Amino acid sequence: MSHVPTPQLSDSDAAPGRGGGRGRKRERTGGRRRGRWILASLAVLVAAGGGTAYWLYSGIDGNIKGVDIDRAIGDDRPEKLPTSGQNILILGSDSRAGANAKLNTGTVSGARSDTALVMHIPEGRKQAVAVSIPRDTLVTRPKCTSPHGSTVASAQRVMFNSIYSQVGPACVVKTVEQMSGVRMDHYVEVDFAGFKDLVDAIGGVTVTVDQDIHDSSSGLDLTEGTHRLDGTESLQFVRTRHGIGDGSDLGRIGLQQQFMIALLAEIQKQDLLGSPVKAYKIADKLTAALTTDSELASLTKLAEFGRSLNGVNPSTMETIMLPVAYDKVDPNRVVAAEPQASTLWKAIRADATVPESTKKSPATGGS
Numbered sequence: 001m002s003h004v005p006t007p008q009l010s011d012s013d014a015a016p017g018r019g020g021g022r023g024r025k026r027e028r029t030g031g032r033r034r035g036r037w038i039l040a041s042l043a044v045l046v047a048a049g050g051g052t053a054y055w056l057y058s059g060i061d062g063n064i065k066g067v068d069i070d071r072a073i074g075d076d077r078p079e080k081l082p083t084s085g086q087n088i089l090i091l092g093s094d095s096r097a098g099a100n101a102k103l104n105t106g107t108v109s110g111a112r113s114d115t116a117l118v119m120h121i122p123e124g125r126k127q128a129v130a131v132s133i134p135r136d137t138l139v140t141r142p143k144c145t146s147p148h149g150s151t152v153a154s155a156q157r158v159m160f161n162s163i164y165s166q167v168g169p170a171c172v173v174k175t176v177e178q179m180s181g182v183r184m185d186h187y188v189e190v191d192f193a194g195f196k197d198l199v200d201a202i203g204g205v206t207v208t209v210d211q212d213i214h215d216s217s218s219g220l221d222l223t224e225g226t227h228r229l230d231g232t233e234s235l236q237f238v239r240t241r242h243g244i245g246d247g248s249d250l251g252r253i254g255l256q257q258q259f260m261i262a263l264l265a266e267i268q269k270q271d272l273l274g275s276p277v278k279a280y281k282i283a284d285k286l287t288a289a290l291t292t293d294s295e296l297a298s299l300t301k302l303a304e305f306g307r308s309l310n311g312v313n314p315s316t317m318e319t320i321m322l323p324v325a326y327d328k329v330d331p332n333r334v335v336a337a338e339p340q341a342s343t344l345w346k347a348i349r350a351d352a353t354v355p356e357s358t359k360k361s362p363a364t365g366g367s
Contacts, residue, residue, distance in 0.1 A: 060280075063287035066297025069187050072145055072170030078183040078349075085351045086121040088186040089173055092195075093164065093291075115256065116160065118176065118184075120348050125311040129318045129354060130260070131344065132253045133176070135161035137324055138333050142178050144171035159333065169291070179336070180345040186305075187293040194289020196231035201278075201285045204228045205266050207237065207259060215240045234259070250321065250334070250363055257319035264314030320344070320354060325362040337362045 092115040116133040141158040145151060147168040163172050173184050199205055208226045215221075220236035229237055238259050239252075270278065287299065296302050323340035327333040344358035 060284045060287050061299040063284065063290070064297050064299065064302065065291040066294040067169055067187065067291060069170050069173050069184075069293045072147075072168075073174050073177075074145075076142075076174070078177050078181050080183045080185075081349060081351075083123060083351045084183065084349055085123045086185050087182050087348070088119045088121070088188055089176055089184045090117040090119055091115070091164065091169065091172060091187075091189045093189050093191050115253075116172070116176070118180070118182065118348070120182075120351075121309065121312060122351050125309055126313075127316045127318065128312050129320065129348070130257065131348070132257065132319070132321045133160060134249055134253060134322065134324055134334055135159070136249050136333050137322070138327055138330075138335050139163075139175060139179055141167070141171065142174050144168075144174055146171075180348070182345055182348050186296055188296070189291040190289045194285065196235055197285040197289070198231070198282065199229070199234045199263070200231035201282045202266055202270060204230050205234055205259070205263050207262050213240060250324070250361070253321050260319070261314055261317060264317070268314055318354065320359055321361055323358055323361045334363050 115135060118131040118133065120129040120131065122129075137160045138157045139160050141152075141155045141163055143151065143154045144167045147170075152167045152171070158166075160175070163175055169187060169189060173187055176182070177184055206226060206228050209222055209224060212224050213220055213222045215236070218236040218240040220233070220240045222237075227233075238256050240255070267282075283299075287302075290302075292302070296305060323337040323344065324334035325337040327335050340358045340361075343355055346352075347354045347358070
């Protein structure tokens with residue numbers, strides 16, 4: 001597993017003039033967002049923990065919302081290679097609507113893909129690789145079809161996390177596919193409130209910090225050492241940035257990766273097959289927070305896919321940030337660093353070992 005540095009978080013969003021640069025101070029926005037992508041990782045792994053118990057709970061099947069990614073994108077996609085394993089684009093959306101409005105996440109209208117993660121599961125389903133795409137990365141957005149059916153022209157130097165609100169999830173998938181050359185087999189999205197509810201449903205998550213963290217913005221107050229966090233505290237933990245590092249989005253990714261491993265390990269330890277009531281509670285909270293591609297948008301399909309991942313062990317998951325460099329025009333934004341980024345995506349396409357040279361990003365976020 002790659003080394004996860006002592007991280008720091010950003011509570012900025014996609015507003016102009018605020019990004020993942022080198023320690024620029026950002027105006028506070030109520031400590032908005034963080035961590036739904038962790039839940040989304042569970043969406044493709046937790047079913048393996050619940051196993052065959054899931055199909056018993058057909059009453060929660062209607063919780064899952066589906067998006068027809070194939071229809072929205074059409075044929076303008078990378079070829080699915082026979083040795084490419086499984087690739088899932090996982091997004092954490094930061095809508096302020098519904099239950100999310102009660103979580104002190106700020107008052108920005110609309111929703112953005114707060115965090116993006118490409119999870120690669122090799123053939124044989126033994127070791128997953130999670131590649132985080134910094135939300136402040138400048139990318140070329142391809143021509144896309146909006147959820148309303150209109151055509152949106154291609155645009156250069158678009159901030160990655162703005163694509164979700166501008167054109168919708170299918171365009172995010174298409175953008176990731178065109179920047180990586182990797183065909184996404186599935187799409188999973190989880191919202192803010194769902195993350196909190198799932199952590200509470202499993203009884204909390206244990207984390208260890210190597211320094212005191214006192215963040216008045218997120219509300220987190222931890223001393224050095226090991227702590228058991230409930231859902232609200234977990235949200236604070238994964239969106240904290242003050243007092244550690246330079247406050248950039250890049251460092252925040254490291255903290256989210258660290259928390260993801262702890263959360264997946266917690267799920268794996270729980271005897272869901274031996275506790276149908278707990279399995280139902282967790283499944284209910286999880287599916288209510290989920291939006292997936294249409295191929296996964298049912299309890300049976302999600303469970304079937306989850307059971308195929310029984311060999312994936314969270315403790316062996318490799319977490320990598322897409323190699324990025326500070327943009328030469330706007331140092332508060334980043335761009336894919338070459339040749340490292342291309343080398344990383346080539347390894348994912350080939351289902352090969354990720355080279356060490358791709359695991360060190362020129363832009364470090366002060367870590």
